[in-house]
Amino acid sequence: MKVLVPVKRVVDANVRVRVKADGSAVDIANVKLSMNPFDEIAVEEAVRLKEAGAATEVVVVSCGVQACQETLRTAMAIGADRAILVETGAELQPLAVAKLLKALVDKEQPQLVILGKQAIDDDANQVGQMLAALLGLPQATFASKVIVEAGKATVTREIDGGLETIEVDLPAVITADLRLNTPRYATLPNIMKAKKKPLDVVTPDALGVDVTPRLTTLRLAEPAKRQAGIRVADAAELVEKLKNVARVI
Amino acid sequence: MSVLVIAEHDNQTLKAATLSAITAAASLGGEIHVLVAGSQCGKVVEQAASIAGVACVRVADATQYEHALAEHLAALIVGLAPGYSHLFAPATTSAKNVMPRVAALLDVAQVSEIVAVESADTFVRPIYAGNVLATVRSADRIKVLTVRTTAFAAAPGEGGAAVIESLAPATEVSASRFVSQQLTRSERPELTSAQRVISGGRGMGSSENFALLDDIADQLGAAVGASRAAVDAGFAPNDYQVGQTGKVVAPQLYIAVGISGAIQHLAGMKDSKVIVAINKDEEAPIFQIADYGVVGDLFKVLPELSRELDKLQQN
Numbered sequence: 051m052k053v054l055v056p057v058k059r060v061v062d063a064n065v066r067v068r069v070k071a072d073g074s075a076v077d078i079a080n081v082k083l084s085m086n087p088f089d090e091i092a093v094e095e096a097v098r099l100k101e102a103g104a105a106t107e108v109v110v111v112s113c114g115v116q117a118c119q120e121t122l123r124t125a126m127a128i129g130a131d132r133a134i135l136v137e138t139g140a141e142l143q144p145l146a147v148a149k150l151l152k153a154l155v156d157k158e159q160p161q162l163v164i165l166g167k168q169a170i171d172d173d174a175n176q177v178g179q180m181l182a183a184l185l186g187l188p189q190a191t192f193a194s195k196v197i198v199e200a201g202k203a204t205v206t207r208e209i210d211g212g213l214e215t216i217e218v219d220l221p222a223v224i225t226a227d228l229r230l231n232t233p234r235y236a237t238l239p240n241i242m243k244a245k246k247k248p249l250d251v252v253t254p255d256a257l258g259v260d261v262t263p264r265l266t267t268l269r270l271a272e273p274a275k276r277q278a279g280i281r282v283a284d285a286a287e288l289v290e291k292l293k294n295v296a297r298v299i
Numbered sequence: 300m301s302v303l304v305i306a307e308h309d310n311q312t313l314k315a316a317t318l319s320a321i322t323a324a325a326s327l328g329g330e331i332h333v334l335v336a337g338s339q340c341g342k343v344v345e346q347a348a349s350i351a352g353v354a355c356v357r358v359a360d361a362t363q364y365e366h367a368l369a370e371h372l373a374a375l376i377v378g379l380a381p382g383y384s385h386l387f388a389p390a391t392t393s394a395k396n397v398m399p400r401v402a403a404l405l406d407v408a409q410v411s412e413i414v415a416v417e418s419a420d421t422f423v424r425p426i427y428a429g430n431v432l433a434t435v436r437s438a439d440r441i442k443v444l445t446v447r448t449t450a451f452a453a454a455p456g457e458g459g460a461a462v463i464e465s466l467a468p469a470t471e472v473s474a475s476r477f478v479s480q481q482l483t484r485s486e487r488p489e490l491t492s493a494q495r496v497i498s499g500g501r502g503m504g505s506s507e508n509f510a511l512l513d514d515i516a517d518q519l520g521a522a523v524g525a526s527r528a529a530v531d532a533g534f535a536p537n538d539y540q541v542g543q544t545g546k547v548v549a550p551q552l553y554i555a556v557g558i559s560g561a562i563q564h565l566a567g568m569k570d571s572k573v574i575v576a577i578n579k580d581e582e583a584p585i586f587q588i589a590d591y592g593v594v595g596d597l598f599k600v601l602p603e604l605s606r607e608l609d610k611l612q613q614n
Contacts, residue, residue, distance in 0.1 A: 066562060067427045076431060088544075144399070145408050168544060172426050174411045179369065179399035188475035189369055191396045194537065204478065208537045209392045210491075210546070211309075212482040216368070219474035228527065228544065229537060264408035268421065268434045276569060279590035285603035288575065289611060291591055296573045298495070298552040299519065299611070 088166025097129035127236035148180035178225035316389035318453035338365035374471035449549035498524035502557020560585030
């Protein structure tokens with residue numbers, strides 16, 4: 051069984067971004083970029099499926115600029131076998147990414163696609179669901195547990211009220227939530243090995259996909275900052291303030 | 300111009316999140332229709348029909364909609380979509396699952412978690428864990444939107460008298476099946492619509508210690524939440540998580556206990572009216588946004604707080 055794992059290169063989770071003065075974009079010059087944390091969980095899950103004998107090959111894909119090759123190397127250091135970069139400098143919105151991935155799925159014919167539930171930059175939470183729709187495949191989003199056997203996946207999903215378990219026939223699309231696993235640290239030997247693993251580069255044109263954005267960003271702004279309030283000495287003073295000043299109890 | 304709002308429910312009760320999505324939809328001024336897709340969901344239909352401002356409730360009542368599986372729901376919504384300019388749904392895990400599938404099948408973009416409607420094609424949404432607000436314009440013929448419910452007041456649940464229309468279920472052969480559910484049972488208010496919330500972080504130390512929060516929650520009529528660290532450590536169930544990728548809350552009062560205040564947590568609660576932080580680390584970032592901070596050992600402060608609240612109730 052082949053598993054395809056799309057990964058996105060994003061501003062690192064620990065960076066606090068700033069909007070450029072003209073409100074046109076987020077300033078990402080000289081900012082640390084990393085693999086989207088949810089995608090790292092997806093890579094780890096695919097590699098564990100391979101280690102458990104349920105998968106035979108793990109292919110990672112990224113869509114974006116040349117520097118995404120670094121992200122793909124990181125995924126291969128975790129244990130993916132080979133990588134594909136869909137290289138473009140164009141702005142890619144979720145629907146366009148889903149279309150690029152569909153073109154690759156049509157070519158590669160994986161039995162399973164696992165990806166992060168959400169990218170921590172645009173916070174859209176769309177690509178997995180859109181990809182499943184375009185492929186006409188079942189989807190199991192926000193997964194916290196995945197069992198693959200006998201041509202189907204049994205997936206426990208994190209939902210608003212608790213947990214839900216569904217079963218999907220393969221091929222299927224799964225999106226990873228936080229508690230699916232804890233990704234391993236890549237070891238130095240594996241980082242070295244990853245440098246020699248195959249990495250193919252294609253373009254949106256070669257895949258026949260129109261990536262024209264559907265949404266135009268008119269402006270970006272930082273929300274009003276909250277000001278720090280006061281320190282209170284103890285619970286008694288806290289209750290007094292909440293009752294008589296804030297009037298919320 | 301008519302707009303369709305997808306109702307969130309459990310076949311018995313219409314969720315309050317739907318009322319916020321209706322307020323967002325109503326700001327466009329068009330006729331509002333509500334879709335109730337479920338199984339044996341007659342009570343939900345009645346509740347939806349009485350919401351002020353709803354003109355029509357469209358009902359698909361069939362076993363295949365019982366568990367809101369994305370494949371079935373998306374097929375149904377896509378069939379109805381051509382009659383509408385906008386499709387709205389509250390940004391719950393159910394709608395987050397279904398709506399991008401709908402958008403892709405319609406070949407349109409989705410605008411996720413909008414916090415403001417500027418015009419029929421322009422919306423504001425948070426990105427980067429709420430540290431940036433993006434104003435975006437959609438060029439698509441049908442706008443698919445999920446609504447951050449804390450940003451819109453609930454539409455009045457009474458006073459409406461909508462027409463009810465039955466729909467034939469869509470024929471979708473799905474390769475996905477419901478197996479089971481484990482829902483967290485609680486007598487307390489629902490986290491996302493509670494007026495008061497008390498949340499615990501890694502500092503709580505154990506799931507047993509989380510019970511300290513339960514006592515205060517009961518005294519305040521509050522919901523209990525948790526930081527990601529507390530959920531990852533197994534102190535609290537996943538549905539307690541407040542933050543960028545968990546639930547977004549904006550209660551009148553938010554009490555953060557033993558929570559340091561990572562930006563991912565702040566993303567889920569910084570729009571609360573009054574924020575209280577209880578933490579032994581006086582450098583914890585949570586104090587930078589708290590209206591009232593108590594620097595101290597939560598195992599001393601919480602019992603004291605409980606006693607003070609008792610006193611208050613007795614007076």
